[in-house]
Structure formats: C-alpha cells, structure tokens
Amino acid sequence: xxxxxxxxxxxxxxxxxxDELRLLSAPPExxxxxxxxxxxxxxxxxxxxxxxxxxxxxxxxxxxxxPWQKVQVARHAQRPHALDYIRxxxxxxxxxxxxxxxxxxxxxxxxxxxxxxxxxxxxxTERGSDLDTRLKHNFGMARPxxxxxxxxxxxxxxxxxLPILSFVDTPGAFPGIDAEARGQAEAIARSIDACLxxxxxxxxxVIGEGGSGGAIALAAGDRVFMLEHAIYSVxxxxxxxxxxxxxxxxxxxxxxxxxxxxxDLKHFRLVDEIxxxxxxxxxxxxxxxIRNVGQLLRQALPSLCQLDPSALRAQRREKYLAMGRLGS
Amino acid sequence: MSWLTTYVxxxxxxxxxxxxxxxxxxxxxxxxxQMIFAADLHKNLNVCPxxxxxxxxxxxxxxxxxxxxxxxxxxxxxKAPVDPLGFRDQKRYTDRLKDQRAKTHLDESLVVAHGTITxxxxxxxxxxxxxxxxxxxxALGEGIVAAARLAVLQHAPLVVFTASGGAxxxxxxISLMQMPRTTIAVQMVRDAGLPYVVVMTNPTTGGVxxxxxxxxxxxxxxxxxxxxxxxPRVIEQTVRETLPDGFQRSxxxxxxxxxxxxxxxxxxxxxxxxxIGLLGRQPVADAA
Numbered sequence: 001x002x003x004x005x006x007x008x009x010x011x012x013x014x015x016x017x018x019d020e021l022r023l024l025s026a027p028p029e030x031x032x033x034x035x036x037x038x039x040x041x042x043x044x045x046x047x048x049x050x051x052x053x054x055x056x057x058x059x060x061x062x063x064x065x066x067p068w069q070k071v072q073v074a075r076h077a078q079r080p081h082a083l084d085y086i087r088x089x090x091x092x093x094x095x096x097x098x099x100x101x102x103x104x105x106x107x108x109x110x111x112x113x114x115x116x117x118x119x120x121x122x123x124x125t126e127r128g129s130d131l132d133t134r135l136k137h138n139f140g141m142a143r144p145x146x147x148x149x150x151x152x153x154x155x156x157x158x159x160x161x162l163p164i165l166s167f168v169d170t171p172g173a174f175p176g177i178d179a180e181a182r183g184q185a186e187a188i189a190r191s192i193d194a195c196l197x198x199x200x201x202x203x204x205x206v207i208g209e210g211g212s213g214g215a216i217a218l219a220a221g222d223r224v225f226m227l228e229h230a231i232y233s234v235x236x237x238x239x240x241x242x243x244x245x246x247x248x249x250x251x252x253x254x255x256x257x258x259x260x261x262x263x264d265l266k267h268f269r270l271v272d273e274i275x276x277x278x279x280x281x282x283x284x285x286x287x288x289x290i291r292n293v294g295q296l297l298r299q300a301l302p303s304l305c306q307l308d309p310s311a312l313r314a315q316r317r318e319k320y321l322a323m324g325r326l327g328s
Numbered sequence: 329m330s331w332l333t334t335y336v337x338x339x340x341x342x343x344x345x346x347x348x349x350x351x352x353x354x355x356x357x358x359x360x361x362q363m364i365f366a367a368d369l370h371k372n373l374n375v376c377p378x379x380x381x382x383x384x385x386x387x388x389x390x391x392x393x394x395x396x397x398x399x400x401x402x403x404x405x406x407k408a409p410v411d412p413l414g415f416r417d418q419k420r421y422t423d424r425l426k427d428q429r430a431k432t433h434l435d436e437s438l439v440v441a442h443g444t445i446t447x448x449x450x451x452x453x454x455x456x457x458x459x460x461x462x463x464x465x466x467a468l469g470e471g472i473v474a475a476a477r478l479a480v481l482q483h484a485p486l487v488v489f490t491a492s493g494g495a496x497x498x499x500x501x502i503s504l505m506q507m508p509r510t511t512i513a514v515q516m517v518r519d520a521g522l523p524y525v526v527v528m529t530n531p532t533t534g535g536v537x538x539x540x541x542x543x544x545x546x547x548x549x550x551x552x553x554x555x556x557x558x559x560p561r562v563i564e565q566t567v568r569e570t571l572p573d574g575f576q577r578s579x580x581x582x583x584x585x586x587x588x589x590x591x592x593x594x595x596x597x598x599x600x601x602x603x604i605g606l607l608g609r610q611p612v613a614d615a616a
Contacts, residue, residue, distance in 0.1 A: 173538075175558030175566045180576055183586050185537035185557035192511045193543060212495070212504060213538045213557065220508040234495045234504040234535075239562075244417035244497060258500045259413050268412065270501050317512050321473065323505040324466030326407050 002284075005072050007061060011280070014054035021047050058280045065229065067255040071237060073229040073281045074209045075171075080286035081140075082109055082124030082167040085207060088290045089165075089297070090115055090122055096156075098149060102182065105146030107138045107174070108218075110153045115165060116298055118305075121157035123150050123218060124167030127208070140209075141174035144187035147217050151187075154194045154202075163201040163305055165297060166218045171236065172211035191217040196316060199309030203300055205275070205293055206230045206262075207282075222316050223300050224270075226262040227289065228277040232270075233260035270323060273300075357381055373593045382550045382593055384530065387439045387456045390489055394452055394597055400443030405436070405474055408466035413500050421498040428459050437462045437492070438471035442478060445487070446601025448608065451479040454489040455536070457529075461493035464536050468496075469506035472540060476513035485523040485604050490541040494534020494559075503535070510540035518545075523607040525600060528555050528578070528587075546603055547587045549578035550596075555586075 004012040025043040065073065073079075086093060086109070093113035097104040110123035127140035157164045173184055195202055195218070202221035210219065210232030226232060235243075237255035242248045265271045275292050282289035307315070354363050359381035369376070373393055374383040385393070391400055415421040429435065437459040442451045453475040455462045472488070479486040495503040517524045526544030528537075530553035538557050549555060556576040564571060574580050578590045591599050605612070 173557060175562045177563060177567055177569065177571065177575070180556050180558065180563065181580075181584050183542075183584065185555075186542040186586055188538035188557065189507075189511065189540070189542040192508055192539060193515070196508055196511055197515065213507065213535055216504055216507050217538075220511075232501060234500055235497055240497055254417075257413070257415050257417060258497070260500065265501055268502065270505060317515075320505065320508045320512055323509065324408060324412070324469055324499075324502045326409055326470075 003076070003078055005069070005076065007069050007072075008058075008280075011054055011057050011061065014050055014057065018047055018050050018054065021050070055279065062229075062280055066252070067231075067258075067261055068237065068252040070229050070261050071209075071231050071251075071255050073283070074227075074231040076208075076281065076283045077129060078283040078286075079208055080282055080290055081129055082126040082169055082207065084286060085167050085205075085290055085293060086113070086122050086124065088287070089294045090120070091117075093122070096149075096153065099145040099152060101145070101148065103143075103145045105138075105143050105149060106136050107140055107142035107170070108146035108149050109137075110150065112156075112162070115301070118301070119160075119162050121153050121162045121164045122166070123153045123164065125170035125214070125218065127169055127171075138174060140170040141172060142170065142214060142217075143174050143176070143179040144182040144184050147173075147184075147187035147191040150191050150218055151194045154191075154198050158199045161200055163203070163301060164198065164221075166202065166204040166221065168204060168206045168210050168215045168219050169208035170211045170214045171209055173214035173217070188213050188217045192220050195220040196320070197313065199313065201301065201304035201307070201312060202316075203297055203304070205297070206232050206271070207293070211236065220316075220320070222304055222312065222319070223272045225273045225275055225293070225296055225300075226265060226271045227275045227282060227293070228262055229281050230262055231260045232262075232265055233258050355383075358383065375593055380551070380592070382530065382552065384457055384491070385593075386458060387434065387454045390454045391439065391441055391452065393593065394454075394487070394489075394600065395441070395443040395445060395450075396447065396597075400441040400452070402439060402441045403474070403478060405438065405440060405467070405471045408436075408470045409502075411498070412466070412502055413498070415498040415500070417498075424460065424498070432456065432458050434459050436467040436471065437464070438468045440471055440475045440478070442482060442484065445597055445604060448601055448604040449482060449484040450487055450600070450604060451475055451482065451484050452487045452489070455491045457491035457493075457531075460496065462491045462536070463493055463496035463503075464506045464510075464534075465496035465499040465503050466506065469509040472506075472510045473513045473516075476516045479517050479522055480520045483520070483522065485525065485607065486517050487525045487527065487600060487604075488540065488544075489527045489529055490532040490536055491529045492532055492534065492536035492541075494536060507535050507539040511543065514540050514543045523604060525603055527591075527596065527600075529553050531555070533557065533559055542586075545607070548589055548591050548596075548599070549581065549587050551578055551590055551592060553578045555581050 090113035095111040109126045126137045128134035128137040204219040204221035205225040237251040240254040241250035262274045278285035278288040357376040360379035362378040440453045528549040
C-alpha cells in the first residue's frame with residue numbers, strides 16, 4: 001500500500017480512480033469479460049488519460065515543494081533507508097558490530113564490502129521501516145556506542161586504506177538519560193574528529209533527514225551529497241519553532257527560515273551535489289533513487305582515491321574552514 | 329515629575345560629582361538564597377561566600393582571573409558573515425545581534441587573549457554566555473580557529489573556557505558546520521604538539537559540547553556546571569521521567585569518566601598553570 005502525504009491528496013485521488021478502473025477492466029476470475037471489447041478499450045483510454053493527469057499533477061507538486069513539505073518527504077516511511085542503499089550498492093557486504101566498550105548500537109549500521117568491485121567501509125544511520133525494525137534501530141537515533149562504533153569503522157578504514165561511504169538519515173542523536181551518562185557529546189565529537197582525520201576518502205550522502213549533531217558525526221566527509229528532497233538541519237523545525245516562536249505550531253515557518261533543503265545548502269556551498277530523485281520522490285521508486293546515488297558515488301570516488309592521505313586531509317580541512325568564512 | 333526631580337536633582341547630582349552606584353547592591357544566591365553584597369561577591373570571583381555556588385562570570389572578569397595580573401592582550405577576531413540566511417523569527421536576527429552588542433559591549437560570543445598563566449605563556453579563549461547564550465555561529469567558529477592559529481604561531485598551549493546554549497539556530501546549517509570547523513582548530517593545536525585544555529563552565533550544552541569542548545587533552549569543569557549534549561528539558565520530554573538529582577552536572581560527569589577534574593574558581597589559575605607547566609615539559613628545580 002502506498003502511503004500518501006497530505007499535499008499529495010489530489011494525486012492520491014487520481015490514482016485511486018485509476019486502480020478502480022483497472023479492477024473493472026480486468027477479467028473476473030474464471031469468467032469471461034462482463035463488458036464488450038469496445039467498452040474495455042474505452043476504459044483503457046480513460047486510464048491512460050488519468051495516468052497522464054496524475055503524472056502532471058505529481059510533477060507540478062514536486063517541482064515546487066515547500067521546505068515543510070520536503071521535511072515530510074524526507075521522513076517518508078517508504079523512502080529507501082541506509083540498509084536499502086547498502087544492500088543494493090554494496091556486494092559481499094559483511095556487517096560489523098559493537099563499540100568494543102559497551103554495546104552494539106543498531107541505530108548505526110556498517111561494515112565492509114565492495115562498491116563496484118573496490119573494497120570499502122560503509123557506515124550509516126538506519127531508521128527502520130516497520131514497527132519492529134524501527135524499535136530495533138531506535139528510529140535512527142544513535143547512542144554514544146553507535147558513534148563509537150562509527151569511529152571504529154573509520155579507523156579500520158584508515159588502517160587498510162579503504163574509502164568510506166556513509167549514508168545519513170537520522171532525526172538526531174538520542175536524547176536519553178543513558179546516552180548522556182555514557183558521554184553522548186564526547187562520542188559525537190570523537191566521531192567528527194575521526195572523520196576529519198581519516199587518511200582515506202569519505203563520501204557522505206544525506207539520504208533522508210540529516211538531524212543536527214547526530215548527522216554531522218557521520219557526514220564530515222570530502223564530498224557531501226544530498227538527495228533532492230532530503231533535508232539537513234541544525235535543529236528540527238518543530239524544536240526551532242518551540243524555542244524561537246515559543247509555539248510548536250510554527251514549524252512551517254521555522255522550516256522556511258532554517259534553509260534546510262538540498263537546494264539551499266548547495267547554494268550556501270555546504271553540500272557538493274544534489275542527487276536527483278525519481279518523479280514524486282524516492283519513496284515512489286526506491287530503486288531509481290538508489291541507482292542515482294550509486295552513479296554519483298561512482299563518478300566521485302576514483303579521483304579521491306588517487307590523493308595521498310596528507311593531500312586528502314589538507315583538502316578536507318580547507319573545505320570546512322571555508323564554510324562560513326567571510327567572502328567565501 | 330516636577331522641575332524639582334527633572335531639573336534640580338540632576339543639577340545637585342552634577343555638583344556633587346558622579347557617583348558610580350551599581351543598580352544592584354545586593355545579589356541573591358541562586359542556590360542558597362542568601363543575600364550577598366555585590367562587592368563581596370565580585371571579590372569572591374562570583375562565588376557565593378555562603379554555599380560556594382559558582383555564578384556566571386563575565387568574559388572580562390574571567391580573563392582577569394585567569395591570566396597573571398596585567399599580562400594579557402586581547403586580539404581582534406576575524407569578522408564572519410552577518411546573518412547569511414536572512415533569518416527572521418519573531419524578531420530579525422540582525423536586530424537581535426544589534427541588541428546584544430549594545431547590551432554586552434561584545435562583538436560576539438567569544439573573546440580571545442594571550443598572556444601568561446603563573447608565568448607560562450598561553451592563549452585563552454573565553455565564551456561569553458551573556459551574548460546570545462554563548463551560541464555557536466560562524467563568528468565563534470572563526471574565533472576558535474583564530475585562537476588555535478595564534479597558539480600554534482606563539483607555540484603556546486590553548487585554554488578554552490566554554491559556556492554555551494548550543495548552536496546558533498539563526499545561522500542554520502552554517503552553525504552546524506562550526507562543529508567540524510572548531511574540531512579542525514583542535515587538530516591544528518594537536519598537530520603542533522601543544523596542550524589543549526578545556527574548562528567547562530555553567531552551562532555547556534549542544535553542539536559546543538559535541539565538538540571542541542569535549543576534545544581537550546585535559547578536561548576540567550567548574551563545580552556544579554550543567555554539561556551535556558541534549559538539554560534536560562528535551563530529555564525529560566523524550567523519556568518521560570524525572571531526571572535524577574545532579575544529572576548532567578560536573579560531578580556526575582566526573583563520576584562517569586568524562587572529566588579529569590572539577591576545580592573551584594579560586595584554584596583555576598594555579599591548576600591551569602601546573603598543567604601547562606607539566607605538559608610543556610619544562611624542568612624545574614626539585615624542591616625536595
């Protein structure tokens with residue numbers, strides 16, 4: 001069952017109608033067609049017309065999504081998540097687990113595998129896609145052990161000269177008593193530190209929601225890509241609204257003010273490339289979205305792999321130091 | 329209002345000469361509720377003489393308390409883009425900045441100076457909580473990077489006093505990007521083989537804690553400072569539990585292995601001096 005967002009209603013109505021017509025024109029089980037040939041041709045025409053209308057509507061809607069609508073699309077339950085990307089793009093994938101000091105945090109997934117035949121380390125935040133997996137992955141909200149697992153993977157990659165691919169999709173780091181007690185802030189800081197110090201290329205892709213510190217912990221890379229309708233923000237629009245407007249209902253205004261869309265962030269040169277999504281968003285055609293990400297990674301990886309570690313690190317430092325510097 | 333108050337009184341006051349009377353002669357301690365004479369409080373480094381509660385400190389005081397008397401020079405920090413997002417909530421961000429500048433006489437939420445601490449050269453960066461809750465925007469990031477560069481240039485250790493409510497929301501993702509930027513600053517000091525000491529003061533939260541504030545070679549905090557990533561209110565709303573007493577306070581963090589020491593304000597200069605001396609490997613004549 002496809003899940004529709006509020007603003008997709010006109011499309012939803014058209015598509016329901018199409019489904020009804022399809023059902024009508026299909027031959028009933030074991031019997032002959034109830035209507036004549038001519039009738040079924042008419043229905044076929046009608047379906048084609050409606051389909052065209054639905055596509056047009058979808059194209060129009062997605063061509064000018066508001067920031068708040070993008071927030072909803074980025075969080076869409078049927079959007080491909082980190083493990084979907086890993087399963088599709090990585091062959092010979094071997095998941096690795098644990099931070100070697102406390103636990104294995106399932107909110108952060110990762111391991112070793114091959115991308116286009118080349119050995120790589122992958123790491124990502126996974127939200128889960130049904131109740132069971134969401135609980136298992138804690139909705140993509142990592143605890144310190146998750147970031148420490150990421151540090152382990154980044155250091156492993158460094159030791160063996162493997163490039164790192166990261167897939168970021170998280171509402172943010174988990175704000176819990178246990179997480180704080182075990183040093184959530186320190187774990188995030190170390191993860192950023194490890195990414196920036198890595199002697200191997202890091203390519204980070206924000207595939208859904210890039211939630212603040214929990215996202216940058218895995219996204220301080222040489223190249224940062226973002227899906228067309230993904231968002232990346234210093235704070236959720238909901239929380240921003242309650243703090244600055246002292247009113248939780250201003251999330252729409254906050255989403256606009258925060259400039260959290262891929263298009264805005266490309267404009268500010270905080271992300272390098274935008275990955276196009278299939279018509280109607282990645283959730284309509286996950287395979288196409290994953291393919292597009294794969295293509296961009298394929299283009300970007302070889303030249304980065306040519307750089308020696310010190311040149312790579314120097315370039316990475318310069319990239320971040322330029323962000324927010326006057327005149328850049 | 330009569331001419332007596334509007335005209336005669338100021339006249340007489342002028343004749344007598346200006347008297348510098350502070351608005352609040354008395355302060356109430358937030359912790360033990362005792363009334364403290366303002367001058368006494370200041371003399372006691374803004375620490376309550378009754379219960380030892382460490383109140384907030386202004387950056388200028390902090391510099392005076394940290395460096396050897398008259399030894400420090402403040403440096404001018406690089407300018408950062410102002411209001412890159414054109415942010416506006418109920419108020420324009422540019423207006424907020426203007427208000428804060430007028431109120432605090434500071435340009436931004438960071439001040440950097442160099443001088444000596446018990447005779448040892450040091451670069452000290454102090455975050456100003458009084459300026460927009462010490463939030464981290466591009467200017468703060470530039471300031472931390474400038475402090476790190478100065479430390480490397482002078483071959484001096486870097487000491488940072490943190491106090492922050494977290495990210496500067498009004499700068500959106502540019503604010504978030506200060507986390508990697510300030511981390512790079514720490515790496516520059518580390519690469520030069522110089523000590524980096526963090527002193528966390530009340531409160532240090534959010535993106536500041538989750539970047540340069542937790543990467544010190546030595547981690548110090550003032551007593552009972554609130555230190556964490558998520559704020560207590562956010563945590564309470566998420567887990568729907570009342571937080572335990574002393575949660576996210578310095579002593580709690582020390583118990584959980586996140587801090588080397590909790591140091592009272594009166595002992596801070598001496599402690600910093602000893603650390604810098606020891607890590608700087610300068611031999612001293614053995615007193616024994």
